Amino acid sequence: MRIPVELKKSHRLLNHGPTTLITSAAARRRNVMAAAWVTPLDFEPAKISVVIERTTFTRGLIDESGELVVNLPTRALLEATYAAGQSSGRGCDKIAELGFRTAPATRVSAPLIEGCVAWLECRVIPEPQIQERYDLFIAEVLAAWADDEVFVSGAWAFPDEARTTVHHLSGGRFFLTGAQIQVDSPARER
Amino acid sequence: MRIPVELKKSHRLLNHGPTTLITSAAARRRNVMAAAWVTPLDFEPAKISVVIERTTFTRGLIDESGELVVNLPTRALLEATYAAGQSSGRGCDKIAELGFRTAPATRVSAPLIEGCVAWLECRVIPEPQIQERYDLFIAEVLAAWADDEVFVSGAWAFPDEARTTVHHLSGGRFFLTGAQIQVDSPARER
Numbered sequence: 001m002r003i004p005v006e007l008k009k010s011h012r013l014l015n016h017g018p019t020t021l022i023t024s025a026a027a028r029r030r031n032v033m034a035a036a037w038v039t040p041l042d043f044e045p046a047k048i049s050v051v052i053e054r055t056t057f058t059r060g061l062i063d064e065s066g067e068l069v070v071n072l073p074t075r076a077l078l079e080a081t082y083a084a085g086q087s088s089g090r091g092c093d094k095i096a097e098l099g100f101r102t103a104p105a106t107r108v109s110a111p112l113i114e115g116c117v118a119w120l121e122c123r124v125i126p127e128p129q130i131q132e133r134y135d136l137f138i139a140e141v142l143a144a145w146a147d148d149e150v151f152v153s154g155a156w157a158f159p160d161e162a163r164t165t166v167h168h169l170s171g172g173r174f175f176l177t178g179a180q181i182q183v184d185s186p187a188r189e190r
Numbered sequence: 191m192r193i194p195v196e197l198k199k200s201h202r203l204l205n206h207g208p209t210t211l212i213t214s215a216a217a218r219r220r221n222v223m224a225a226a227w228v229t230p231l232d233f234e235p236a237k238i239s240v241v242i243e244r245t246t247f248t249r250g251l252i253d254e255s256g257e258l259v260v261n262l263p264t265r266a267l268l269e270a271t272y273a274a275g276q277s278s279g280r281g282c283d284k285i286a287e288l289g290f291r292t293a294p295a296t297r298v299s300a301p302l303i304e305g306c307v308a309w310l311e312c313r314v315i316p317e318p319q320i321q322e323r324y325d326l327f328i329a330e331v332l333a334a335w336a337d338d339e340v341f342v343s344g345a346w347a348f349p350d351e352a353r354t355t356v357h358h359l360s361g362g363r364f365f366l367t368g369a370q371i372q373v374d375s376p377a378r379e380r
Contacts, residue, residue, distance in 0.1 A: 011360075012359060012360050015226050015227075015357075015358055015359055015360060016207060016226075016357035016358065016359055016365050017206060017207010017208060017209075017226070017229075017357050018207060019207075036205050036206075036207070036229075036230075037205075037229045037230055037231065038229070039207075039226075039227050039228070039229040039239070039241075040226075040227055040241075041227065041241060041324055041326060042324065042325075047324070049229070049239060049324075049326065051229075051230075051231060075371070078371060078373055079373055082373040127319075127320065129317075129319070130317065130320055130328075134231055134232065134237070134239075134328060135232075136231060136239065136328075138320075138324060138326075155359060155360070155363060156359060156365075164368070166371075167205075167206035167207050167357075167367065168205055168206065169202060169205055169206055169345060169346055169370075170199075170201075170202050170205060170345070172372060172373040172374065173345060173370060173371075173372050173373075174370070174371050174372075174373065175206050175346075175367050175368050175369065175370055175371075176368035176369045176371065177357065177365050177367075177368055178354070178365050178366035178367055178368025178369070179365065179366045179368070180359075180363060180364070180365055181265070181268060181356075181363075181364050181365075181366065182362060182363050182364075183268055183269055183272040183362040183363075183364065184362065
């Protein structure tokens with residue numbers, strides 16, 4: 001079930017560096033792209049940074065709407081995730097073509113991808129200079145959600161491989177998020 | 191052995207979202223901090239973005255020198271990596287106190303941390319507005335290195351758990367980089 005994540009803890013959804021699917025919508029068009037270059041930027045108000053290359057169809061939709069959703073896909077969605085990074089959404093509905101099902105977001109017009117395990121609804125904070133120079137966007141997180149079987153009590157607890165987040169290396173080579181290790185606080189040790 | 195990584199492929203060192211150690215040096219002071227909010231920004235010239243909070247000692251050293259090194263620690267360095275994020279380098283040599291050994295970098299004054307599996311020597315591209323507003327720094331990668339037993343033929347190939355990169359969740363909870371999966375190119379499939 002999709003449950004809300006407290007905004008000031010929403011960085012935990014991205015802190016481990018997973019590959020994401022960015023959805024966008026404007027003027028009755030919508031799209032999905034794969035993006036690995038997404039990172040938390042601040043705790044409160046929660047912000048992220050994301051690279052959206054200027055040649056992409058997504059870029060136009062985000063420039064127009066000022067909104068996006070960061071979706072976290074899983075092992076089960078790996079093939080579709082990679083395919084989302086290999087084709088353009090110009091002239092088609094890439095979301096439908098790749099077989100993604102969607103649900104409406106609450107604060108933005110871009111959709112949520114079903115089967116993902118976390119979602120961050122975001123609004124761009126305009127910084128035209130760095131958008132233009134570096135294709136780098138800063139966005140505020142307006143709402144955050146996670147699958148309550150996978151993100152439990154504010155922490156990732158992947159129940160099986162199919163619902164594990166993924167990390168892209170290059171050329172279709174991915175890593176799954178691996179074993180979890182708890183390091184004791186140095187303050188407690190000493 | 192530390193071998194050079196072609197700059198236009200250096201994004202592969204960070205693409206899977208590992209937690210890093212940032213080293214810095216200025217005016218005979220040096221420091222190390224842990225940073226998860228580091229991401230590739232461009233292929234050629236290779237650039238990264240990194241969040242360096244304004245309250246940190248590292249921030250002063252980077253503001254002064256305009257340089258930093260992104261080091262990629264491993265499972266074997268996990269306790270020291272977490273400890274590096276829990277204390278300040280003000281008034282001490284945190285690098286020595288945490289037991290890190292260092293080697294000189296080639297293009298910057300900040301040191302390389304021995305036992306890490308990749309290193310990116312970087313020079314800040316001044317963007318005062320976003321540095322001030324968001325603690326966000328953009329830097330060009332001047333030189334990149336990897337351990338040739340761990341990064342082989344331009345791709346990660348972790349030989350054992352001890353030399354696997356790590357991903358911070360929060361509060362000392364980390365993930366190891368997990369199993370590798372190769373997705374066939376959609377172009378080849380169809």
